[in-house]
Amino acid sequence: MSIASDGALLQVEGLSVTFRSRDGDINALRDVSFGMAAGESLGVVGESGSGKSLTSAAIMGLLPANAVVSGSIRFMGRELLGAKESELRDLRGRRMSIISQNALTALNPVHTVGAQIIEAIRVHDDRPSRRELRDRALALLDLVGIPQPSSRIDNYPHEFSGGMRQRALIAMSVANEPDLIIADEPTTALDVTVQAQILDVLARIQERTRSSLMLITHDLGVVAGVADRVVVMYSGSIAEQADVDDLFHQTAHPYTRGLLACLPRLDARDRSTSLYRIPGFQPSPSDRPDGCTFHPRCDVAKPGLCDVDAPLLIEVGAGHIARCHLAVRHHPRPDGSDQ
Numbered sequence: 001m002s003i004a005s006d007g008a009l010l011q012v013e014g015l016s017v018t019f020r021s022r023d024g025d026i027n028a029l030r031d032v033s034f035g036m037a038a039g040e041s042l043g044v045v046g047e048s049g050s051g052k053s054l055t056s057a058a059i060m061g062l063l064p065a066n067a068v069v070s071g072s073i074r075f076m077g078r079e080l081l082g083a084k085e086s087e088l089r090d091l092r093g094r095r096m097s098i099i100s101q102n103a104l105t106a107l108n109p110v111h112t113v114g115a116q117i118i119e120a121i122r123v124h125d126d127r128p129s130r131r132e133l134r135d136r137a138l139a140l141l142d143l144v145g146i147p148q149p150s151s152r153i154d155n156y157p158h159e160f161s162g163g164m165r166q167r168a169l170i171a172m173s174v175a176n177e178p179d180l181i182i183a184d185e186p187t188t189a190l191d192v193t194v195q196a197q198i199l200d201v202l203a204r205i206q207e208r209t210r211s212s213l214m215l216i217t218h219d220l221g222v223v224a225g226v227a228d229r230v231v232v233m234y235s236g237s238i239a240e241q242a243d244v245d246d247l248f249h250q251t252a253h254p255y256t257r258g259l260l261a262c263l264p265r266l267d268a269r270d271r272s273t274s275l276y277r278i279p280g281f282q283p284s285p286s287d288r289p290d291g292c293t294f295h296p297r298c299d300v301a302k303p304g305l306c307d308v309d310a311p312l313l314i315e316v317g318a319g320h321i322a323r324c325h326l327a328v329r330h331h332p333r334p335d336g337s338d339q
């Protein structure tokens, strides 16, 4: 049992993913553990290449064939690693569903949006009549905020704007009211106003269907308004994990502090640009430095420690863990809660 939170819905334990290649093994994901409770929103944050999409692909059973997986993924009491493909196929869409990162190209251009939503419903439920299916598709388009669904349902994807296509994809992925929705960077390609609307739609759906939401993003600002808990990933491992308030106010890992410093300031004149960038680059999985993988970019790294010993995840507060030699425990408040 790890010190990661216990998830009644999902419990990922010691998840590792290795790709075999001619040049040797690539340990893309290393010992990732976290849990999700029913109805919870979890933000998964990290720079490009940190392992966010691989984590979601492992949960969905959609890793490429050359990936070697170990650890455990328990979902609704069932072990998914090693489960039959037919069992996973049955869970996908019905119990868990992903809005994938390349969502804007995921719609089929030769079928109408309505036909694709209807197909998403029919995969798991072929009983409804054509009339019922169409009504359900209209209700879904309405739920995701498409204006005048009856005049839009027979449109082709190219007749939709980027934001509307994203809404249509969300409609498809929530068509069967899954217990877990994974949204992999659902707002990256959209402008700031539409981003906010899409996040609103996800929150509304979650409230209505009581589903759990795993929101993957490179932007800590996005998780601030949506997530209950946050997992911060760096170079294929978890760097920090905490309730959202603790993550922002009791930040324990220098990498998380760096991500926070990258956020555009509310009082900045141009909010599209931030003043800070974490120096350097995340190492590739085949070329990680000794010691802490973050030490070459860390402004507080201690020579002789951080460049030598790989830190373990340590508990710094209730439900708050960080993989840093220098992380200090924050003290409980007088009322018993962590401050």
Ligand SMILES: Nc1ncnc2c1ncn2[C@@H]1O[C@H](COP(=O)(O)OP(=O)(O)OP(=O)(O)O)[C@@H](O)[C@H]1O
Residues within 6 Å of the ligand: 019, 026, 028, 046, 047, 048, 049, 050, 051, 052, 053, 054, 055, 064, 101, 218, 284, 285
């Ligand atoms: N099929 C593969 N073969 C080899 N390495 C892979 C494969 N897929 C992913 N990786 C490696 O695994 C690491 C994590 O990739 P992943 O796609 O999970 O990153 P991510 O955090 O989702 O990044 P982004 O924000 O760019 O989407 C990367 O270093 C990537 O190069």
Ligand SMILES: [Mg+2]
Residues within 6 Å of the ligand: 052, 053, 054, 101, 184
């Ligand atoms: Mg990704």
